[in-house]
Each structure stands twice: as C-alpha cells, then as structure tokens.
Amino acid sequence: MAQFTDKIEPKDFPKMPKEYQDLLTRLLTIQADCEIGGPHIYVDHWTLRAPTVDDQWRVARIAAEEIDHCRKMLRLLGLIGSDRSDILTRPRSKREVEAFKEDMPTWADFAAFGMLIDKVGEYQLDEMISSSYQPIEDYLPQILREEKGHISYGQQQLEKLVRSGDEGRTQAQAAIDKWYVVGLDMFGQSNSARTERYIEWGLKRRTNEEARRQYIAEVDPQIEALGLVIPNKLQGRKYL
Ligand SMILES: [Fe+2]
Ligand SMILES: [Fe+2]
Structure with missing residues (x-):
C-alpha cells in the first residue's frame, strides 16, 4: 500500500484532498470525545468516594489530565478550522x-x-506517532506519559482489591469481565475500509485487527499476573 509521507501543517490543510480533511477531522473529533468521555462517567461519582484521600486526589488529577487531553484535541481541531466544543455538553x-x-x-x-x-x-x-499532521507531535509525548500513569494506577488498585480478600477479588474479576470485552470492541471492525485509508494518509499505523491482537498479547498476561481469569474473547462482537 503506497503511503503518504509528507508532513502537513495547518496552513496546508485547506489544500489537501477532501478525504484527508475528513479523516483527520474525524480522528481528532473521536479522540476529543473519548478524552472527555471518561471524566463524564466518573467525576461526579468517584472524586469524593474513592477509598482514601490519596485516591480522591488521584481521581481528580486523572480527570484534570483527561480534560487537558480533550482541550489539546480541540486545539488541534481549531487549527484546521473546526470548532467541536459541542462535545463538552x-x-x-x-x-x-x-x-x-x-x-x-x-x-x-x-x-x-x-x-x-x-x-x-x-x-x-x-x-498518531509520526502522524502526517505535524502539530500532533507537540502534544503526544505528555499525553502518552499521562495515559501510562492512569493505566498503572488502575492496575495497582485492582491488585489491592484482589489482595483484600474474596469480596475484592470477585469485584475485580467482574470489572475485568465487563471492561475487557468493551475494550476489545473499541478497536472497531476487523475489515474496516476506513482504517486502510487512515493508514494510507499517514494518520494511523496499524489496522484494527493488528492493534487488537497486540493489545490482547499485552493485557492477557497482566490479567493473569493479577491472579484473575482472562474473560472469554468470544463475547466481543465487532471483530467476529
Ligand atoms: Fe487521555
Ligand atoms: Fe487516561
């Protein structure tokens, strides 16, 4: 597959083909929506109910980082003339x-x-690493660093629950059962034609199926390391 290797600055964007404009706008809008989507689920409920004051601080901090990620995605959209602040509400x-x-x-x-x-x-x-849309590069390293922090905090909290006894272990397993399948579905259809266009335009690096396979190879051993059972992948829908 021939791949587009130019680097696009905001000033070049209006000159790009409509397909590129649409794909980039779509990618950034979905990412902005996902970044703010997390805080919308947990801030009200968990910020002041997390088990300890340290955890409450951590929930607030994670939410602040996600809001900042959303802010950055909205800025990237603003640079190409798109105002999607409607996703906030x-x-x-x-x-x-x-x-x-x-x-x-x-x-x-x-x-x-x-x-x-x-x-x-x-x-x-x-x-988005090495994306053809140049301004993404400025924001990615910090966002990725913060995401790794959210992931390891989640792992630590699950580990604590598993160690706390049968009730904690049961809750941890139920939560893994629920979110594992949701996570697998997030990679999208295996035979997505749009993903190939993203790759060709230098906006993505892997197909949905490749990314999902790598994800499974990474998280399955982590679930086992917690002493929990890997859920049945066949409960996933989109990739069957
Ligand atoms: Fe984020
Ligand atoms: Fe995060």
Whole structure:
C-alpha cells in the first residue's frame, strides 16, 4: 500500500484532498470525545468516594489530565478550522465510542477502566506517532506519559482489591469481565475500509485487527499476573 509521507501543517490543510480533511477531522473529533468521555462517567461519582484521600486526589488529577487531553484535541481541531466544543455538553448516550456510554458503579470498575480502557486509549494515541499532521507531535509525548500513569494506577488498585480478600477479588474479576470485552470492541471492525485509508494518509499505523491482537498479547498476561481469569474473547462482537 503506497503511503503518504509528507508532513502537513495547518496552513496546508485547506489544500489537501477532501478525504484527508475528513479523516483527520474525524480522528481528532473521536479522540476529543473519548478524552472527555471518561471524566463524564466518573467525576461526579468517584472524586469524593474513592477509598482514601490519596485516591480522591488521584481521581481528580486523572480527570484534570483527561480534560487537558480533550482541550489539546480541540486545539488541534481549531487549527484546521473546526470548532467541536459541542462535545463538552454531549449527553453520554451520544458519545462516539460505546465504552463511554457505560456506568461505573464499583471502585473495581474505575480501576479496570484505567487498566483496560485507558490502555486502548494509549493504543489509539500510539497510532498518531509520526502522524502526517505535524502539530500532533507537540502534544503526544505528555499525553502518552499521562495515559501510562492512569493505566498503572488502575492496575495497582485492582491488585489491592484482589489482595483484600474474596469480596475484592470477585469485584475485580467482574470489572475485568465487563471492561475487557468493551475494550476489545473499541478497536472497531476487523475489515474496516476506513482504517486502510487512515493508514494510507499517514494518520494511523496499524489496522484494527493488528492493534487488537497486540493489545490482547499485552493485557492477557497482566490479567493473569493479577491472579484473575482472562474473560472469554468470544463475547466481543465487532471483530467476529
Ligand atoms: Fe487521555
Ligand atoms: Fe487516561
């Protein structure tokens, strides 16, 4: 597949073919929506209910970082003349990605969300490394560093729950069962024609299937290392 290797600055954007303009706008809009989608699920419920004051501080800090990631994606959209600040007030049911329509009733859910869904977020952002859209480069390193922090905090919290006894372990397993399948679905259809166009235009690096396979290879051993059971992948829908 021939790949586009130029670097596009905002001033070049209007001269690009419509397909490029549409794909870049779509990619950044979905990412902005995902970044703000997390805080919309957990801030009200968990900021002042997390188990300790340190955890409450960490939830607030994670939310602040996600809001900042959203702010950066909206800035990148602004540079190409798109104002999508409407996503800030979008109802949860209208989020771009199913994961952000879910509820998070237990602390184990918050932890599993960090371990598994922020991990998918890391994969999505990883696609943008060496993007043909130059301004992304300025923001990615810090965002990726912060995502890794969210993921490891989620893992630590699950580990604590597992160690706390049968009730904690049961909650941790239930949360892994729920969010693992949601996470696998986030990679999208295996035979997505759009993904090939993203790759050709230098806006993504991997197909949905490749990314999902690498994700499974990375998280399955982590779930086992927690002493938990890897959920049944066949419950996933989009890639069957
Ligand atoms: Fe984020
Ligand atoms: Fe995150």
